Amino acid sequence: MEFLLSKYNYWLYTLIMMIGLYGMLAKNNLVKKIISMGIFQTGIIVFYVSIGAKSGGTIPIIEHTQGGTHGIINPANYVNPLPHVLMLTAIVVSVGTLGVALALALRLYTEYNTLHEDEIIERINQGEGLSDD
Amino acid sequence: MIWQFDLPILTLIVICGAFAILVKDLLGSAIIFGAYSFLMCLLWTEMGAVDVAFTEAAVGAGVSTVLFFAAVHRTSREVRSRKSGRKLYKGLGLLASGILGGILFYASGDFPGWADPASPAATHLSPHFITRTIAETSVPNIVTSVLADYRGFDTMFETAVVFTAGLAVLILLRIGGCRTAGPVWQTAAAIRPAYGDSIIRFVTRQLTPFIQLFALYVVAHGHHSPGGGFQGGVILGASFILLAISYDLNMAMNRINEKAALLLANSGLLLYAGIGLLCLLLGANFLDYSILQRILPGVDGVAARSHAMLGVEIGVAVTVMAIVMLIYNNLVSNGTYEKGL
Known part of the structure; x- marks a missing residue:
């Protein structure tokens, strides 16, 4: 039971990553692929954030008063802030990559009039779209 | 870290993730992905990562969903289901995610227990940031x-x-x-x-x-x-x-x-x-x-x-x-x- 409680969350994060990877490889629709990429990303991010968790730790903001008296700060009382910083920026970058991915999908849709991978490949092989100019 | 709170949220997240890629409608898929992000944000608040949760609420559940709407609005929301021809990709996808999952499940045995205050991540660099931030940066x-x-x-x-x-x-x-x-x-x-x-x-x-x-x-x-x-x-x-x-x-x-x-x-x-x-x-x-x-x-x-x-x-x-x-x-x-x- 002790072992189960200290590990179950890693297994569930792995499950999230597996769902994302399967979607990226197996799905035919480009937007579905992009959503799967988002799921894979959050799987990794949640794994990193969970490394920072500490039982008995509070949020990483030092308790402070107006006068600025703080006393002695014990690191065991605060969760590890470093993974939070790394993942915070990763989330913001993920919205950038999402924008670029959707823009690419939109461009493909304007050229080939479909979001489905197999139809796009079919039409490229037939010489439609971008190749004619 | 309260597992009674954590486990139901994580289960819901996995369910939302699975349905986001299974639903046959892209708009529905985008909405489920928004719900997934919001649940993720709850999970991070529970872990004490308030800044990450805040960012996810604004970016993941907010702007990302709107961007999906915009893209689907410009294209089409239907997902065509074709019975044959994707067997190879589905097999490869299952194989690759199976291998990834197998390796990570195996590796999880070596991870420090969840929320262990004596884990390597909590003992080396971060105590410096926690103890010195007031003195060095106020x-x-x-x-x-x-x-x-x-x-x-x-x-x-x-x-x-x-x-x-x-x-x-x-x-x-x-x-x-x-x-x-x-x-x-x-x-x-x-x-x-x-x-x-x-x-x-x-x-x-x-x-x-x-x-x-x-x-x-x-x-x-x-x-x-x-x-x-x-x-x-x-x-x-x-x-x-x-x-x-x-x-x-x-x-x-x-x-x-x-x-x-x-x-x-x-x-x-x-x-x-x-x-x-x-x-x-x-x-x-x-x-x-x-x-x-x-x-x-x-x-x-x-x-x-x-x-x-x-x-x-x-x-x-x-x-x-x-x-x-x-x-x-x-x-x-x-x-x-x-x-x-």
């Missing part, structure tokens, strides 16, 4: 001080990545695109009568200044509470996206047009790099803020760090706001800026 929110000061380089280039993503969207849709106008999904604008959503418009108009004020508070108060440049910037951008959705794209473009947005995106990044360069010119290392006490009147080195962090956060917020707006405007109009959602 900023109580450790996430802000690590983000803008201890790891300032990292954050500067992350901002540059966001900026580059905005430029890439511009090149793909605005400059490279618009050769053939794609068919527009005709429901929203055509069916909706002009007077039908006056309540939404009124509420949006009244709410926007408060949203923007809140965003400025998030930027300015990031030193003492969850928040900072990234979150505030996204909320600012979202307020303009809200205007663009409830009225039309022109309404938002009249407030901040493409030229102004690009100028803002540039100047935010330049402000960040400029503060770093100023430190260099004064004789310290790049982004070593304490030297700024020479030009800021009446502050010591520690307070100078705190003030310079605010400047850096403002730069980040301005860039992120402009880029989020640019990405939305281009996606929703396929680069033409003619008609919004």
Whole structure:
């Protein structure tokens, strides 16, 4: 039971990553692929954030008063802030990559009039779209 | 860390993730993905990662969902199901995710127990940040001080990545695109009568200044509470996206047009790099803020760090706001800026 409680969350994060990877490889629709990429990303991010968790730790903001008296700060009382910083920026970058991915999908849709991978490949092989100019 | 709270949320997240890729409708898929992000944000709050949860609520559950809507609106929402021909890909996908899962399940045996205060991650570098942040930077929110000061380089280039993503969207849709106008999904604008959503418009108009004020508070108060440049910037951008959705794209473009947005995106990044360069010119290392006490009147080195962090956060917020707006405007109009959602 002790072992189960200290590990179950890693297994569930792995499950999230597996769902994302399967979607990226197996799905035919480009937007579905992009959503799967988002799921894979959050799987990794949640794994990193969970490394920072500490039982008995509070949020990483030092308790402070107006006068600025703080006393002695014990690191065991605060969760590890470093993974939070790394993942915070990763989330913001993920919205950038999402924008670029959707823009690419939109461009493909304007050229080939479909979001489905197999139809796009079919039409490229037939010489439609971008190749004619 | 309360597992009775944690386990149901994680289970819901896995279910949402699975359904987001199984549903046969892209709009439904995007909504389920939004719910997935929101549950994720609850999970992070429970783990004490308040800044991450705040960012996810603004970015993942908010702006990402709107971007999916914009893209689906410009293309088609149906997912065609073909019975045969995808067997190979499905098999490969199952195989690859099976291998990944197998390796990670096997490796999880070597991980330190969850939320173990004696784990390597909690004992080596982070105690320095936790114990020294007040003495070295006078900023109580450790996430802000690590983000803008201890790891300032990292954050500067992350901002540059966001900026580059905005430029890439511009090149793909605005400059490279618009050769053939794609068919527009005709429901929203055509069916909706002009007077039908006056309540939404009124509420949006009244709410926007408060949203923007809140965003400025998030930027300015990031030193003492969850928040900072990234979150505030996204909320600012979202307020303009809200205007663009409830009225039309022109309404938002009249407030901040493409030229102004690009100028803002540039100047935010330049402000960040400029503060770093100023430190260099004064004789310290790049982004070593304490030297700024020479030009800021009446502050010591520690307070100078705190003030310079605010400047850096403002730069980040301005860039992120402009880029989020640019990405939305281009996606929703396929680069033409003619008609919004």
